[in-house]
Amino acid sequence: MNQVIKTTGLSKSYGKKQALEKLDLEIGAGRIVGLIGPNGAGKTTLLQSLLGLCVADGDIDVLGFDPRRERAKMLEQVCFIADTATLPRWMTVKQAIAYVAGVHPNFNEQRARDFLAKTKVPLNSRIRTLSKGMVTQVHLALVMAIDAKLLVLDEPTLGLDLLYRRTFYDALLNDYYDDDKTIIITTHQVEEIEHLLTDVMFIVDGDVVFDCDLDTFESRYRKVTVAGEQQSQAEALKPIGEIRALGGKQYIYEDADPQALQALGDVARASLAEVFVAKVQGGSQA
Amino acid sequence: MNTFLTQVKREFWESPGQLIKAPLWLSVLIISISLMSVYSLFQDTSVSFELNLEMDLPWNNDSAPNSVPKGGILDKLVHIQYIIYLIFTVVAVVNMVTYSLSALLTDRQDRSVLFFKSLPVTETTVVLVKLLIALLIMPICYWLGAMLTTLVFSALTVVVGTSSLSLDPFTLWSAMDALAVAKVSFAYLWFAALWGLPLFSVLLLFSAWSKKHPFGILLLVLLVAWFVENLLFGQSYVFKILIQYFDGFSLQSLEATPDDSSILAAAIELLSRPGLYMGWIVAGVSLGTAIWLRNRRFEL
Numbered sequence: 001m002n003q004v005i006k007t008t009g010l011s012k013s014y015g016k017k018q019a020l021e022k023l024d025l026e027i028g029a030g031r032i033v034g035l036i037g038p039n040g041a042g043k044t045t046l047l048q049s050l051l052g053l054c055v056a057d058g059d060i061d062v063l064g065f066d067p068r069r070e071r072a073k074m075l076e077q078v079c080f081i082a083d084t085a086t087l088p089r090w091m092t093v094k095q096a097i098a099y100v101a102g103v104h105p106n107f108n109e110q111r112a113r114d115f116l117a118k119t120k121v122p123l124n125s126r127i128r129t130l131s132k133g134m135v136t137q138v139h140l141a142l143v144m145a146i147d148a149k150l151l152v153l154d155e156p157t158l159g160l161d162l163l164y165r166r167t168f169y170d171a172l173l174n175d176y177y178d179d180d181k182t183i184i185i186t187t188h189q190v191e192e193i194e195h196l197l198t199d200v201m202f203i204v205d206g207d208v209v210f211d212c213d214l215d216t217f218e219s220r221y222r223k224v225t226v227a228g229e230q231q232s233q234a235e236a237l238k239p240i241g242e243i244r245a246l247g248g249k250q251y252i253y254e255d256a257d258p259q260a261l262q263a264l265g266d267v268a269r270a271s272l273a274e275v276f277v278a279k280v281q282g283g284s285q286a
Numbered sequence: 287m288n289t290f291l292t293q294v295k296r297e298f299w300e301s302p303g304q305l306i307k308a309p310l311w312l313s314v315l316i317i318s319i320s321l322m323s324v325y326s327l328f329q330d331t332s333v334s335f336e337l338n339l340e341m342d343l344p345w346n347n348d349s350a351p352n353s354v355p356k357g358g359i360l361d362k363l364v365h366i367q368y369i370i371y372l373i374f375t376v377v378a379v380v381n382m383v384t385y386s387l388s389a390l391l392t393d394r395q396d397r398s399v400l401f402f403k404s405l406p407v408t409e410t411t412v413v414l415v416k417l418l419i420a421l422l423i424m425p426i427c428y429w430l431g432a433m434l435t436t437l438v439f440s441a442l443t444v445v446v447g448t449s450s451l452s453l454d455p456f457t458l459w460s461a462m463d464a465l466a467v468a469k470v471s472f473a474y475l476w477f478a479a480l481w482g483l484p485l486f487s488v489l490l491l492f493s494a495w496s497k498k499h500p501f502g503i504l505l506l507v508l509l510v511a512w513f514v515e516n517l518l519f520g521q522s523y524v525f526k527i528l529i530q531y532f533d534g535f536s537l538q539s540l541e542a543t544p545d546d547s548s549i550l551a552a553a554i555e556l557l558s559r560p561g562l563y564m565g566w567i568v569a570g571v572s573l574g575t576a577i578w579l580r581n582r583r584f585e586l
Contacts, residue, residue: 088398102292
């Protein structure tokens with residue numbers, strides 16, 4: 001597997017606060033990685049370090065470039081969206097396309113125009129006159145027209161309604177992603193991207209505490225709905241988390257014997273959000 | 287694909303008011319006023335035109351290009367052209383300063399810096415393009431506006447003058463010589479850019495450094511420097527240097543009748559001043575620091 005990102009001992013602090021602590025990370029080509037963590041866990045700092053937006057310590061290799069020294073060169077192969085509300089409000093859509101075409105060697109202007117032709121976004125409008133959903137479409141059109149090897153999305157659908165969020169991810173998966181491209185996504189709406197991901201990482205207090213591909217995740221984590229009388233048996237199997245539900249409890253298990261779980265009640269796949277809460281909080285969920 | 291050129295275009299898209307609309311509207315305004323003034327001047331030659339033209343204009347001299355009789359209408363008309371350039375220069379300087387102070391701040395304030403930083407453009411390019419705009423492109427836009435205005439003014443003068451006073455149009459046009467004034471102004475623009483490099487580099491540094499109110503911070507820094515220096519040394523060296531810097535721009539070679547040889551002499555005079563190179567060192571340090579800040583700090 002070709003490595004797209006490799007960090008060794010990646011550290012970053014803001015004053016006395018350690019945002020990232022000696023992080024070793026490897027992400028291969030063709031993966032869609034979900035980076036999940038609570039607020040202040042260091043997700044954005046990690047992405048900024050990888051993109052050369054902040055100066056961190058340690059070894060960082062992104063597509064063979066050190067983002068601290070070769071940021072502009074690296075960005076010919078890397079795209080990122082840090083919240084779609086960052087498009088310049090004074091620009092017209094046409095100017096945004098012309099600008100990216102003027103500075104990016106791997107931008108296909110026609111592709112951006114074709115994508116926007118399917119939307120209701122007027123090319124002569126200024127960004128500030130568009131709705132947030134339309135701005136997202138413009139940003140997505142710009143990004144999808146760039147032939148990049150790595151796409152980094154930091155809370156890309158923040159503030160968007162459900163329909164636009166769905167459209168965003170559908171377009172990303174159907175029109176953008178292929179085996180050569182790697183995508184890293186951070187979002188708090190984990191359930192909406194779960195079906196997209198090939199890998200997931202949990203980041204807590206500046207450290208990656210969980211790193212797993214989704215196939216392995218599916219086989220390792222189970223959720224069992226247990227009726228009242230069997231709850232003591234269920235707890236004896238040492239679940240990593242529990243969810244209070246009507247008429248019983250649901251327990252999250254890691255690497256448990258499937259047959260033993262089936263004897264307790266209905267077994268289902270545990271969602272990313274459930275496992276995340278169980279592993280990070282370690283306690284019960286409402 | 288041309289990153290530098292695209293960055294320049296971006297500045298025109300972002301600041302059309304300062305770069306295009308302001309000089310254009312100023313031209314329209316001055317041409318309208320000129321039209322009325324020229325008409326009154328020729329309608330009543332005794333009209334009072336007692337403007338004080340003895341100010342320190344770069345090209346101020348007793349005999350203007352293609353000198354015309356002092357005190358005559360033509361002399362006044364030539365001086366009006368100088369005043370037009372002066373008005374454009376004042377408005378340009380105000381815009382150059384305000385542009386420089388906001389150039390590296392506004393994208394951080396509206397967070398669009400994250401969009402621009404997602405593209406393969408170095409901060410060195412960003413800062414240098416901003417400097418180029420403030421130092422050269424914006425003055426050229428105003429110079430073009432001033433030249434257009436003086437040309438229109440001259441044309442109007444010829445039309446009104448020949449019809450009202452039966453003057454020879456060629457003599458009238460030659461006497462005003464709008465193109466000669468434009469040429470001297472253009473040369474001055476380049477000299478001012480060379481001399482102004484440290485000033486605008488420092489303004490860009492404050493723009494990159496500030497989180498808000500860069501002008502206020504600049505004033506505060508100067509005030510603190512003045513206070514501390516006066517406390518310690520009984521005088522302010524910073525202010526002394528600043529006064530010398532602003533005073534030091536006057537070029538003796540252009541105080542006589544400006545022509546090609548005096549422009550060349552002015553260039554040599556400017557390039558032979560050690561202060562110019564000291565200023566460039568200040569500019570280099572300021573720009574380097576601004577780029578360093580942009581690479582490390584982008585959010586407020």
